[in-house]
Amino acid sequence: MIRAASFSQGDASAAFDGMADAYDATFTDSLIGRSQRNVVWLALENTFRPGDRVLELNCGTGEDALFLAKRGVSVLACDASVRMISVAQHRKIREAPGSCLQFRVLKNEDIDTLTAVDRFDGVLSNFSGLNCVQHLPAVARTLADLVKPRGAAVLCLSTRVCLWEIAWYGLRGNLKKAFRRLPGATVATLNGIPVPVWYPTIARVRRAFSPSFRLRSIRAVGLFVPPSYAEPWIERHQQALKSFEALDRVFGTWPGFRGVGDHVLLQFERTSELRHRSKTLRFTALLDRVPARTI
Numbered sequence: 001m002i003r004a005a006s007f008s009q010g011d012a013s014a015a016f017d018g019m020a021d022a023y024d025a026t027f028t029d030s031l032i033g034r035s036q037r038n039v040v041w042l043a044l045e046n047t048f049r050p051g052d053r054v055l056e057l058n059c060g061t062g063e064d065a066l067f068l069a070k071r072g073v074s075v076l077a078c079d080a081s082v083r084m085i086s087v088a089q090h091r092k093i094r095e096a097p098g099s100c101l102q103f104r105v106l107k108n109e110d111i112d113t114l115t116a117v118d119r120f121d122g123v124l125s126n127f128s129g130l131n132c133v134q135h136l137p138a139v140a141r142t143l144a145d146l147v148k149p150r151g152a153a154v155l156c157l158s159t160r161v162c163l164w165e166i167a168w169y170g171l172r173g174n175l176k177k178a179f180r181r182l183p184g185a186t187v188a189t190l191n192g193i194p195v196p197v198w199y200p201t202i203a204r205v206r207r208a209f210s211p212s213f214r215l216r217s218i219r220a221v222g223l224f225v226p227p228s229y230a231e232p233w234i235e236r237h238q239q240a241l242k243s244f245e246a247l248d249r250v251f252g253t254w255p256g257f258r259g260v261g262d263h264v265l266l267q268f269e270r271t272s273e274l275r276h277r278s279k280t281l282r283f284t285a286l287l288d289r290v291p292a293r294t295i
Helices: 012-028 031-047 063-069 082-095 108-113 136-146 163-170 202-209 228-236 238-251 273-289
Strands: 053-057 074-079 101-105 120-125 147-158 185-190 193-198 213-221 263-270
Touching: 012 031, 012 082, 012 185, 012 193, 031 063, 031 147, 031 213, 031 228, 031 238, 031 263, 053 063, 053 108, 063 074, 063 082, 063 101, 074 082, 082 101, 108 136, 120 136, 136 147, 136 202, 136 213, 147 202, 163 228, 202 213, 202 263, 228 238
Parallel strands: 053 074, 053 120, 074 101, 120 147
Antiparallel strands: 147 263, 185 193, 213 263
16 A cells, blocks of 8 residues: 555544534535635536546545536545545435446545556546645556546645735734645644645646656636635625636736645646656666666
8 A cells, every 4th residue: 555654643534524514514615615616627627528437536525526427427536534425425315316426435545456447537636635645656656557648637735835824824923824834744633633734836746746647737726715714704705705716717827826825726647658658768778878886
């Protein structure tokens, strides 16, 4: 199995078990949650077609899996939280009983237990699930075995720098929270359980997925639209949210802006087997020309 960071003070899956029953009410159906998710859904609509087969990591209560399944996409949706998967399964019965949608309890670090016999047309990880994985290259190598050449990887992660967070907490005098992402790792407390979180830069994610995946596009998710903890303020200023959404549509892909939102949406394409193999062969040939005593 892919090696995960050990953390003796808590278990992320247990933390999300405790959040599962209220998750849709507190985030999925919130104004900010809907606004940010719509950006990801637009990318999904433009990426996957009916009949495609998609692997979803950290699916939560199944909101994105149901969105795809209702559009004729076959989805295997996985999450480490038993309770999240239970909620998702009940939602499938209510909302999409005849769809090609399967939910499975599976950690991101354990996806190497999936078989590569029937490969996927793409993979989705939304809203920071990969921020709970320390060793991204290991996950990327497994996904390379599971995704077909020219398949898509649609990944939404929390950013290293979030201008909203710096301003929101900085103006309230909470500098620890304002700058908590900058070191690249922190410990979040979810339902009283400490959970390690990593904030890789875009460049680091790109390196982790190279050469098996080529980065095709970068877009901010929640640049002017604030993070979810600003929901009470947004409920009182809903017209402002519409203005923020319009600004995000304009500036969300601009260099310098696209990496400083609450999240960043990265869209990768699986490189061809031939291209991947030729790079490996060139590297091997280069090593063969190096004198043994210098290696």
